[in-house]
Amino acid sequence: MANLHMQKKPPADLGLRVLRAWLQSGSPLGPLQVMGDEVGYFFQIPLPSFNPYVVFGPSANRAVLVTQRQKLLWRNTDPVTDLLRRGVLVVDGDEHDRYRQLMEPALHPAKLPAYAAMMVAQAKRVSDRWQEGEAVDLLVESRKIALLIIFQALFSEDIGPDLPQLWQPILKAIAYISPGAWILWRQMPRPSFTIPLRQLDAYLYNLIAQRRAGEPRPDMLQALIEADLSDGVIRDQMLTMLIAGHDTSTALLAWVFVLLGRHPAVLEELQAEVTQGDKSPLLDAVIKEALRLYPPIHIGNRRVAEPLELEEGSVPAGARLFYSIYLTQRDPRLWEAAHEFRPQRFLGGRQSPPFAFVPFGGGPRACIGAAFGQLEARLVLTYLLRHFTFEPLQFERIHPHMGATLEPRPGVWMRVRRRAR
Numbered sequence: 001m002a003n004l005h006m007q008k009k010p011p012a013d014l015g016l017r018v019l020r021a022w023l024q025s026g027s028p029l030g031p032l033q034v035m036g037d038e039v040g041y042f043f044q045i046p047l048p049s050f051n052p053y054v055v056f057g058p059s060a061n062r063a064v065l066v067t068q069r070q071k072l073l074w075r076n077t078d079p080v081t082d083l084l085r086r087g088v089l090v091v092d093g094d095e096h097d098r099y100r101q102l103m104e105p106a107l108h109p110a111k112l113p114a115y116a117a118m119m120v121a122q123a124k125r126v127s128d129r130w131q132e133g134e135a136v137d138l139l140v141e142s143r144k145i146a147l148l149i150i151f152q153a154l155f156s157e158d159i160g161p162d163l164p165q166l167w168q169p170i171l172k173a174i175a176y177i178s179p180g181a182w183i184l185w186r187q188m189p190r191p192s193f194t195i196p197l198r199q200l201d202a203y204l205y206n207l208i209a210q211r212r213a214g215e216p217r218p219d220m221l222q223a224l225i226e227a228d229l230s231d232g233v234i235r236d237q238m239l240t241m242l243i244a245g246h247d248t249s250t251a252l253l254a255w256v257f258v259l260l261g262r263h264p265a266v267l268e269e270l271q272a273e274v275t276q277g278d279k280s281p282l283l284d285a286v287i288k289e290a291l292r293l294y295p296p297i298h299i300g301n302r303r304v305a306e307p308l309e310l311e312e313g314s315v316p317a318g319a320r321l322f323y324s325i326y327l328t329q330r331d332p333r334l335w336e337a338a339h340e341f342r343p344q345r346f347l348g349g350r351q352s353p354p355f356a357f358v359p360f361g362g363g364p365r366a367c368i369g370a371a372f373g374q375l376e377a378r379l380v381l382t383y384l385l386r387h388f389t390f391e392p393l394q395f396e397r398i399h400p401h402m403g404a405t406l407e408p409r410p411g412v413w414m415r416v417r418r419r420a421r
Contacts, residue, residue, distance in 0.1 A: 014034070014035075014038055014039075017034050017038070018031040018034050018035065019031075021033065021034045025399070025400075027399075027400065027401060027402040028179065028402055029298075029326065029400055029402055029406075032054065032324060032326070032327060033327065033330075035054070036054075036056060036324070036327045036331075040312070041055060041056055041057040041059070041060060041312045042054075042055050042060070042310065042312030042313040049185075049186075050183050052319065052320035052321060052322050053313075053315045053319055053320070053321050053322070054321075054322045054323075054324055055310060055312060055313075055321065055322070055323050055324070056323060056324040056325075056327040056328045056331070057312070057327075057328055057331065057334075058328070058334070058353055058354060058355035058356050059310070059311045059312070059355075060310055060311075060312060060323055061323060061328060061355040061356075061358055061362065062354070062355045062362075063308075063310050063311075064300065064302065064321070064323045065323075065355070065358070065361060065362040065363040065365075065366075066362065066363040068308060068309075068310075069363055069364070069365070071304065071305055071306040071307075071308050072302040072303065072304060072305060072308070072321065073092050073302065073303040073304075073305050074089065074090055074091070074092055074096070074301075074302065074303075074365070075090050075091060075092055075303065076090070076301060076302075076303050076320070077186070078177075078182075078186075078301075079176055079177050079182060080177045080301075083173060083176055083177055083197070083239070084236055084239060084240050084243075085232070085235075085236045086232075086233050086236045087099075087236040087237055087239065087240030088100055088103060088237055088240055088368070089240050089244060090240075096365075099237060100368060102220075102223050102224060102227050102237075103220055103223065103224070103237060103241070103368060104368060105220075105223065106153070106154055106219055106220035106223065107220075107368055107369050107371070107372045109371050112371060112372060112375050115149075115153050115372070115375070115376075116375070116379060118149070118152055118153065119149050119375070119376050119379045119380060120379050120380075120383050122145050122148040122149050122152070122380075123145050123379070123380040123383045123384060124383060125148065125160070126141055126144045126145050126148070127141070127383075127384060127387065127388065127416075130388070130416050132417055132418060133415060133416075133417055134415070134416060135393055135413050135414070135415050135416075136413070136414060136415075136416055137411040137412060137413055138253070138254055138257040138390075138411075138412040138413075138414055139250070139254040139407065139408060139409075139411050139412045140411070142249070142250045142253035142254045142257075142380075142412075143246065143247075143250040144163065145253070145380055146245075146246040146247075146249040146250045146253070146376070147159065147163065147166075147170070147246050148160060148163075149246075149249070149376060150241065150242060150245040150246045150249075151242075153219070153372070154219055154220040154221065154238075154241055154245070155207060155219060155220065155221045155238065156217040156219045156221070157207060162203070165199075166200070166203060168196055169196040169197065169199045169200040169203075170200065170242070170243075172192075172193055172196035172197060172200075173196070173197060173200055173239070173243060174243060174247055174403060174404045175193075175403070175404075176190070176193050176197065177243075177404050178402070178403035178404050179402055179403070200239070201235065201239075204235050204238050204239060204242075205231060205235060207221070207238070208221070208225070208231050208234050208235065208238075209231075211225060212225060220237075220241065221234070221238065224237055224238075241369075243404065244367075244369070245369050245372075245373075247296070247404055247405045247407075248296040248297060248367075248369075248373060248405055249296075249373050249376055249377065250405070250407065251294070251296040251405040251406060251407040251408075252287070252290060252291065252296055252373065252377050253377060253380060253381065254407060254408050254412050255290045255293070255294040255407075255408055256286060256287065256290045256377070256381060257390065257412050257414060258395070258398055258408050258412055259286070259289070259290055259293070259341050260286070260390070261390065261392030261395055261412075261414060262341070262392070262395060263341055266282075266286065266341075266343065267390070269282060270282050270283060270286060270385060271385050271386075271389075271419075274381075274382045274385050274386055275385075275386055278382075280378075280382065281347060282343065282347070283378060283381060283382065283385075284346070284378070285343035285344065285345075285346040285347050286343045287374065287377050287378065287381070288343070288346040288357075289341060289342065289343040289345065289346060291357075291359040292329045292330075292335075292357060292359070293329070293330070293339075293341065294400060294406050294408075295325045295326060295329060295358075295359040295406060296359070296405040296406055296407075297325065297359070297360075297361070297367070297405060297406075298324070298325055298326040298402065298405070298406040299322050299323070299324050299325060299326065300322065300323045300324075300325065300361065301320070301321075301322055302320070302321045302322075302323070303318075303319075303320060303321070304316065304317055304318060304319045304320070304321050305317060308321070325358055325359060326406065328355075328356060328358065329356070329357060329358075329359070331356075334352075334353055334356045335352075335356070386419070387418060387419055388416045388417065388418060388419060389416070389417045389418075389419055390414040390415070390416060391414055391415040391416075391417075392413075392414055393413040393414060393415060394413050397410060398410075398411075398412065
């Protein structure tokens with residue numbers, strides 16, 4: 001294993017190759033891939049005012065997520081912290097532990113069967129509006145389903161009637177925390193976000209006020225209220241779960257449709273399997289392979305509180321550290337045919353190397369909604385694949401976009417028709 005961590009001497013033309021990769025890919029993913037291939041598991045991004053360290057691979061993942069996690073802070077000076085304020089995702093120590101303890105019961109595996117019928121009903125609700133032979137954007141439709149599910153599950157709220165007015169504020173909140181020019185100019189004015197973010201806040205504060213004045217319900221919102229938290233802190237947890245809980249599911253569902261559209265033989269086999277019974281090993285493998293190739297949370301962002309000594313190199317206190325889930329899960333030293341869609345790699349009980357497959361992070365701060373999200377993906381995909389055929393349209397233009405999550409842009413257009421049962 002030690003030879004995996006030896007760093008290569010960067011080629012003389014690396015700068016030009018990084019620039020070319022950026023222009024070709026249209027996102028930082030291309031340059032990250034070039035740096036990972038040419039330099040190794042540990043490198044630094046050399047941009048003015050933005051020079052974080054980037055690590056990937058099982059050894060670095062284990063250190064960041066488990067063995068040296070106490071030296072790292074989740075709270076950063078960036079728009080994510082600005083938006084989520086004291087949200088569970090961007091606080092550390094006892095404060096994080098308290099919020100997580102309050103929120104975990106709603107997402108505990110024992111609670112998940114109670115959500116199953118609702119998840120299927122929301123998939124049906126959205127797809128019932130599809131017209132025969134219509135071209136639909138599965139990125140947009142997946143987001144509708146995911147939003148309906150997260151609001152109903154965690155806040156007992158049917159946002160169907162309010163979805164048109166919430167749509168743009170939610171998209172603006174996602175754009176606000178996505179990579180952009182603010183990386184190089186932290187204080188850049190962003191006036192276009194003010195009104196939509198206020199609208200989203202007003203909606204959440206209204207839900208809190210209605211719950212305080214109404215009947216208690218057995219959900220996450222109730223647990224936060226009964227913990228005697230302020231409205232502001234409750235809003236922070238609601239917004240955190242709203243964004244993290246729906247945007248990741250949106251990206252996963254959309255990428256599954258992209259991959260199935262590009263591999264019609266797998267789509268045909270999968271539709272036959274989900275039609276025959278409730279359990280589908282192939283569907284589970286397809287979901288895992290989609291998570292491997294296009295992990296929604298593609299990179300982890302930390303602030304280094306104490307000097308960090310990794311097998312790959314040293315990181316000083318005060319630095320920003322990224323660990324790249326995307327690069328780890330596409331590393332040809334860990335995965336055969338690393339850039340190819342091969343769901344069979346997850347069939348037959350095959351195991352990936354420890355910390356080589358980390359789409360939900362790992363350690364004590366692993367994704368709180370991992371089990372919820374995987375159940376949601378299985379149930380929604382099973383329903384849609386049983387009831388519709390999907391014909392890909394304009395797939396040659398689809399590329400990964402590095403936003404709050406890794407999502408397919410400019411959209412996932414497919415022609416949908418009802419299947420004969």
